[in-house]
Amino acid sequence: MAKVPTRSPTHADVDLARLASMGLDVEELEVAGAVPLPALVEMSEDRGRPASHYLAALALSTELPLAPTPGAKITLKLCLGSCQQWGALDLADHVAANLSGNQKGKAPRALTLAPRACLDRCDQAPACELHGPDGVLVLAPATIASLDEALDALS
Helix, strand or coil, X not given: CCCCCCCCCCCCCCXXXXXXXXXXXXXXXXXXXXXXXXXXXXXXXXXXCCHHHHHHHHHHHCCCCECCCCCCCEEEEEECCHHHHXXXXXXXXXXXXXXXXXXXXXXXXXXXXXXXXXXXXXXXXCCEEEEECCEXXXXXXXXXXXXXXXXXXHC
């Protein structure tokens, strides 16, 4: 039996052919085996596409990770595979804006974003995991509010 939420999808997936071509663009940003988030966000702004689409391309079309954030004690693993249908791209845009300092009224968070193709929690989409020194916190289904609340509690 397929693991999918019992509720209807709320969003559309980004076309895989589009993600594949975007993945080639993302690979050009590689520095020392990783993609710096500021460069990815800048490219997304220059091309008029959401940062989340490039993050999904990174997770689904390349083998490159995002560069870790210096001094970050928390890693946010965010599913950008089939979770796209339940709002994962909105979560990715929210986190990318916060990490790049583009979110008004909030200081950038000290965490490393790790987009993933799947976290194997498809029935609870969208899913993310916060990995920190005290263990792993799973948010599934995750919302922007629940993610912010968890990050505030862990900071």
